[in-house]
Amino acid sequence: MAEAFELTDEMKAAIGSESAPWTYEVTTTSVRAFARGVGYTDPVYFDREAAHAAGYRDIPAPPTYLGTAVFIPGRSHDIFSGPVENQPSVHHGLENVLDGGTETEYFEQVCAGDTLTGVTRVASLDVRESKAIGKMLIATTEMTYTNQEGRKVAAQRSQVIFY
Amino acid sequence: MDAPTWETINEGDELPELHKTPTVTDLVRYSAGSGDFNPLHHDYDFPQSKAIGTIIVHGRYKYAAMGEMVSNWLQHGGRIRKISCQYRGMDFPDKPLVIQGRVASKSEDNGEKLVNLHLWTLNEDGKKTTPGWVTVVFPD
Numbered sequence: 001m002a003e004a005f006e007l008t009d010e011m012k013a014a015i016g017s018e019s020a021p022w023t024y025e026v027t028t029t030s031v032r033a034f035a036r037g038v039g040y041t042d043p044v045y046f047d048r049e050a051a052h053a054a055g056y057r058d059i060p061a062p063p064t065y066l067g068t069a070v071f072i073p074g075r076s077h078d079i080f081s082g083p084v085e086n087q088p089s090v091h092h093g094l095e096n097v098l099d100g101g102t103e104t105e106y107f108e109q110v111c112a113g114d115t116l117t118g119v120t121r122v123a124s125l126d127v128r129e130s131k132a133i134g135k136m137l138i139a140t141t142e143m144t145y146t147n148q149e150g151r152k153v154a155a156q157r158s159q160v161i162f163y
Numbered sequence: 164m165d166a167p168t169w170e171t172i173n174e175g176d177e178l179p180e181l182h183k184t185p186t187v188t189d190l191v192r193y194s195a196g197s198g199d200f201n202p203l204h205h206d207y208d209f210p211q212s213k214a215i216g217t218i219i220v221h222g223r224y225k226y227a228a229m230g231e232m233v234s235n236w237l238q239h240g241g242r243i244r245k246i247s248c249q250y251r252g253m254d255f256p257d258k259p260l261v262i263q264g265r266v267a268s269k270s271e272d273n274g275e276k277l278v279n280l281h282l283w284t285l286n287e288d289g290k291k292t293t294p295g296w297v298t299v300v301f302p303d
Contacts, residue, residue, distance in 0.1 A: 037196020038227040039183065044239060054239040063230030063243045067223065069198030081198030096211050097201075099222035103247030157247075 005135045007127055011090050019120040020086035024070050024145070026061055028112040034065050051111075058111040066104055066145060066156050088122045092137050092162055100138055100159030108153040116145040116153065123157065136163040166238035169276045169301040174266050178280065181232035181262040185220055190256055193224045215253070222250035222293070225260070229282050229295045232262040237299065241278070245298040252292030254284065261285040264295075276301040 028048070035045035040062060043050035051059045069081030077084050110116065123140040130136060138161055145154040164179070165171075185193075190204045202209035204221050212218045226248050233243060254260055264282030271277070282295040 034196040034227075037193040038224070038231050039185075039189065039192075040231055040234075042234065056239075062227070063234055063246050064223065064227045067197065071198055079200050079202070081200065096214075099250050101247065101249040102223060102226050103245065105245045106243060109242065159249075 014090045017088035021117045022083040024116040026114040058113045061110040094162035098161040100161045103157045105155045115148045133163045166240035176266040178264045183260045220254040225293045241299040241301045244300045248295030
């Protein structure tokens with residue numbers, strides 16, 4: 001718990017900053033592993049023929065697939081697996097992290113075979129206080145995903161709580 | 164059950180529930196599928212787990228379960244335009260978790276047939292730990 005935590009000018013300066021682009025290959029293996037992880041039994045998320053029969057061009061990424069990492073040692077976070085290279089950073093010094101909320105907006109269906117380019121932007125930083133954990137920093141980031149044809153296919157806003 | 168269509172959906176309709184009781188192994192499977200290996204979801208000796216008293220279910224596992232519930236209901240007859248949730252309360256492995264929801268509204272906007280859903284996760288104490296909202300687009 002951080003009793004005296006407050007936003008510094010250095011932290012505020014990170015608001016609006018953007019990451020370098022990161023490439024997300026959406027592969028059949030990755031989509032199946034995610035669908036398995038959630039517990040799907042719908043064959044559309046595992047089998048190409050079932051996906052075609054349901055009207056998809058390939059195995060579709062399940063609704064909350066985006067956020068699934070493409071891990072490269074040394075360039076990705078060892079635990080959370082997302083990119084750490086040229087990412088906006090907020091030096092807050094808080095040790096604990098919890099997810100606050102997630103919103104994904106789709107402009108097009110994402111399917112296996114797509115190659116997406118993701119860019120993350122720090123949308124806002126807020127300090128709030130809760131009874132359970134005291135003062136906390138809520139960082140909201142927005143990630144936009146552009147496909148191999150240059151079209152924006154999705155945007156994901158994430159709130160992460162640090163305390 | 165037949166897939167829902169724009170014509171058959173009514174405001175207030177309850178969606179078919181999805182029951183989950185994620186085991187530690189299920190959480191490990193979710194970690195592997197998503198890439199989130201935060202020890203808070205598998206290691207009881209991790210300092211944050213010790214401070215909380217146990218490991219907890221990934222917020223995004225619950226988010227994904229909401230997606231699964233809506234996907235099962237739609238049977239690919241409609242497309243999720245937007246899906247969001249807020250992780251307001253923690254959930255724990257080996258505890259029953261029910262994903263419930265209802266049709267909040269139905270509207271046509273710029274010729275698009277839209278249905279808004281309100282979802283939530285219900286824990287064994289009857290608490291809604293994770294409220295969620297989904298917008299579905301139905302084909303013409």
